[in-house]
Amino acid sequence: MNQELTSQASGFSVASGQLSAEGTKSLKEAGEFMNTHKAEVNQAVASDLPSYNGEEDSGATSTITPQPATESTNLRAKCVELLLRALTPDQEADVEATTQLSTLAHTIEKHIHALHSQNQLKYKSCVRSKLANLKNPKSPHLRQGLLTGALPPEVFARMSSKEMAGEELQQLREGYTAAGISEHQLPCGPGGMRTTKVRCRRCEAMDCTVTQVCRGTLFLPSWVKNSNTDEEVVTFVTCAGCGEQWSRVYVMADKSTLLKVILLGDGGVGKSSLMNRYVSNKFDTHLFHTIGVEFLNKELEVDARRVTLQIWDTAGQERFRSLRTPFYRGSDCCLLTFSVDDSQSFLNLNLWRKEFVYYADVKEPESFPFVILGNKIDVSGRQVAKEEAQRWCCENGGHPYFETSAKDATNIVEAFEEVARRVIASDDKQEPLLSTHTVELRRKSRSDPNCC
Numbered sequence: 228m229n230q231e232l233t234s235q236a237s238g239f240s241v242a243s244g245q246l247s248a249e250g251t252k253s254l255k256e257a258g259e260f261m262n263t264h265k266a267e268v269n270q271a272v273a274s275d276l277p278s279y280n281g282e283e284d285s286g287a288t289s290t291i292t293p294q295p296a297t298e299s300t301n302l303r304a305k306c307v308e309l310l311l312r313a314l315t316p317d318q319e320a321d322v323e324a325t326t327q328l329s330t331l332a333h334t335i336e337k338h339i340h341a342l343h344s345q346n347q348l349k350y351k352s353c354v355r356s357k358l359a360n361l362k363n364p365k366s367p368h369l370r371q372g373l374l375t376g377a378l379p380p381e382v383f384a385r386m387s388s389k390e391m392a393g394e395e396l397q398q399l400r401e402g403y404t405a406a407g408i409s410e411h412q413l414p415c416g417p418g419g420m421r422t423t424k425v426r427c428r429r430c431e432a433m434d435c436t437v438t439q440v441c442r443g444t445l446f447l448p449s450w451v452k453n454s455n456t457d458e459e460v461v462t463f464v465t466c467a468g469c470g471e472q473w474s475r476v477y478v479m480a481d482k483s484t485l486l487k488v489i490l491l492g493d494g495g496v497g498k499s500s501l502m503n504r505y506v507s508n509k510f511d512t513h514l515f516h517t518i519g520v521e522f523l524n525k526e527l528e529v530d531a532r533r534v535t536l537q538i539w540d541t542a543g544q545e546r547f548r549s550l551r552t553p554f555y556r557g558s559d560c561c562l563l564t565f566s567v568d569d570s571q572s573f574l575n576l577n578l579w580r581k582e583f584v585y586y587a588d589v590k591e592p593e594s595f596p597f598v599i600l601g602n603k604i605d606v607s608g609r610q611v612a613k614e615e616a617q618r619w620c621c622e623n624g625g626h627p628y629f630e631t632s633a634k635d636a637t638n639i640v641e642a643f644e645e646v647a648r649r650v651i652a653s654d655d656k657q658e659p660l661l662s663t664h665t666v667e668l669r670r671k672s673r674s675d676p677n678c679c
């Protein structure tokens with residue numbers, strides 16, 4: 228029934244959601260901020276660096292601009308300095324922190340330089356874009372990611388502006404993209420709409436007529452053979468040049484839903500191992516403690532719904548508390564984890580639950596989907612009985628309980644699929660969107676005796 232589709236490491240969180248009036252306002256504000264800031268950075272770089280002409284690189288050309296060695300060294304030093312300033316918080320940082328930030332700024336610059344060493348305009352443009360995004364109050368995740376290690380400097384150096392945008396801007400962009408697609412696909416007259424946006428699959432001319440019909444309301448052309456009743460809307464295309472005809476099917480509600488799930492529990496109970504086992508089917512006996520947070524994406528199909536689980540693995544050690552808690556917000560499900568051979572990690576479940584509810588700002592904790600995992604059931608010397616854990620789950624909101632082993636892969640898939648089910652059940656995320664999922668229909672041969 229459940230089929231795993233793909234798994235992939237990914238960038239930062241993109242929650243699903245609808246566009247709002249506030250959202251549109253935010254985009255405007257963000258745009259204004261970026262404009263203001265771009266000018267500021269241009270000014271800073273241009274005034275400090277004589278060799279820098281301040282021109283924006285359009286990316287259309289790739290002019291190689293050889294510079295004298297010292298000039299180039301000065302420019303790079305200046306860029307490191309600007310990056311350091313963008314990374315440094317308002318309050319005074321101690322010496323150790325400043326050294327770390329300085330190393331980080333150097334590393335980022337080194338990666339940017341490696342990418343654009345042959346093109347100074349692109350190099351400057353890339354640094355400018357990084358500075359603007361680091362300083363943008365709507366993208367605090369970049370700085371946090373870099374400081375916690377969740378976002379490696381080399382990845383940051385390669386990120387486009389689109390990828391660097393915060394959750395809110397990404398949502399807006401997705402919304403606009405989706406609206407753009409459906410707008411140009413949907414409207415059409417009875418005789419079909421002439422379009423230059425579709426390329427003929429035979430003669431490759433860009434002059435076709437598009438007609439869209441809903442199954443069941445109109446007769447389908449005789450040359451359409453496929454008659455899958457699940458297909459809600461069919462778009463017929465006829466090439467004005469060669470007469471080739473084909474059709475596309477748009478399936479309703481075929482959008483993969485993004486669900487953010489977060490793994491919490493004491494250090495060493497096996498959170499990272501559970502995530503790695505589920506996403507990559509790997510187990511490592513020598514894992515380092517997590518610092519801050521990390522996440523991986525995994526697509527799966529559960530009860531005929533395609534969902535993407537964005538699994539956030541957090542640092543269980545107390546000293547990393549301030550690094551992990553900012554990432555609790557927006558979680559759709561919380562996996563409270565303990566180790567069955569460590570009774571203290573079980574007793575601490577209450578504290579983890581409280582910490583999550585507080586920092587994630589959960590309004591109704593009673594109905595929030597928690598799933599409890601008792602990990603390391605492969606080890607001998609168990610300290611927490613299964614019944615004891617089940618009792619805790621019953622008394623604390625009737626949460627589902629899974630006994631797992633990341634080492635031998637016991638119950639891992641089952642637990643994460645239950646997570647997806649719980650979230651879907653608790654929050655009906657179904658949106659009847661027109662997706663761009665396309666199915667090719669075959670054309671009947673003219674000699675076919677059944678053809679009308």
Ligand SMILES: Nc1nc2c(ncn2[C@@H]2O[C@H](COP(=O)(O)OP(=O)(O)OP(=O)(O)O)[C@@H](O)[C@H]2O)c(=O)[nH]1
Pocket residue numbers: 492493494495496497498499500501511512513514515516517518541542543544602603604605606631632633634635
């Ligand atoms: N025997 C056994 N060992 C496990 C299992 N899961 C994890 N471990 C081991 O337990 C140790 C800690 O695992 P991690 O996955 O790093 O634990 P964590 O909860 O992510 O720890 P923090 O990052 O400090 O919060 C590692 O040595 C793992 O190999 C399991 O199911 N069985």
